[in-house]
Structures are given as structure tokens and as C-alpha cells.
Amino acid sequence: MATVIKDVTDDGYDPLAANDADKGDFMENDDYRPSPDEPFMNSRQQGYFRDKLIRWKSAILLDAADTLSHLQIDSLREADVTDRASSETDWSIELRTRDRQRKLVAKIDAALRRLDEGEYGYCEVSGEPISLGRLEARPIATMTVEAQERHERHEKISRED
Secondary structure (H helix, E strand, O other): HHHHHHHHHHHOOOOHHHHOOOHHHHHOOOOOOOOOOOOOHHHHHHHHHHHHHHHOOOOOOOHHHHHHHHHHHHOOOOHHHHHHHHHHOOOOOOOOEEEHHHHHHHHHHHHHHHHOOOOEEOOOOOEOOOOOOHHHHHOOOOHHHHHHHHHHHHHHHHHHH
């Protein structure tokens, strides 16, 4: 099972150790929430978002490993054609969900790289800080709400043409 997880991450990341990951270095208090009153993306905020991203990635990878083990153990054995079709549909939906989560893991990895490079929390379009509320709700955000809305309007116009 661990090999599958390692293959999924492709970076040597161990999701089982994610809950222990450098906790003492940046999380002095589990109740900490970033505040607009402190300097933007200070080391404490960076640690907070790094921990949040690592935990999210860990949960996704553990769910993926669980799905894989169920696929290997619970092969489709239903004798009835209707039951078998229903099971195949359920597994198809589950696999599509896992594929979306695989893409999400790539976005989480990109956010972690931006943290390492000192670019996390800043809009890739305008360079302005992304609000802490937005980062709290969507820690993989790469644009401010305003830049994202402009991008989506432009995308909608492009599709209509």
C-alpha cells in the first residue's frame, strides 16, 4: 500500500507522517488563525498554510489508498446483471472523484512550491496580496477574488464567441 502512495505523490512525501510534519517549527498553538492585524505572510502565517496544505494532501492520499484497497479486495462479484451494473457505476463515480483529487494534489504541490519560493498568498496576475479569508477557504488560490472574477468573465466571453 505504501508504494502506491509514494507513486501517487512522486516526490517522496509520506502522507502518514504528515500529521507530525515539523509541527513544533511553526504551530505554537493549534487555535491559531491568521489575522489581518499581523504582517502579511509572516513566518507564522506561512507555517499555518503549509500545515493546512500538507494535512489536506495527506487526507486526499489516504482516501486514494483506501479506494485502491477496496478496488483490489471488493472485486465485482455480483451475479445479478443489474447489481453488477450498479456497482460498476458506483466505482466509476468513485474513480472520477479520485481523478479530480489527483489534480487537486498537483495544485496543493504547486501551492507548497509557492510557499517555498516566497510567492504564496500573492496574486499571480496583479501581485497584490490575496485576502486571508480567501486563502483560508481555498488555500490553493492563485488570484485575488477580483482577478479571478475578471478571468472568469473573460473566459465566459471567449466561450460565447
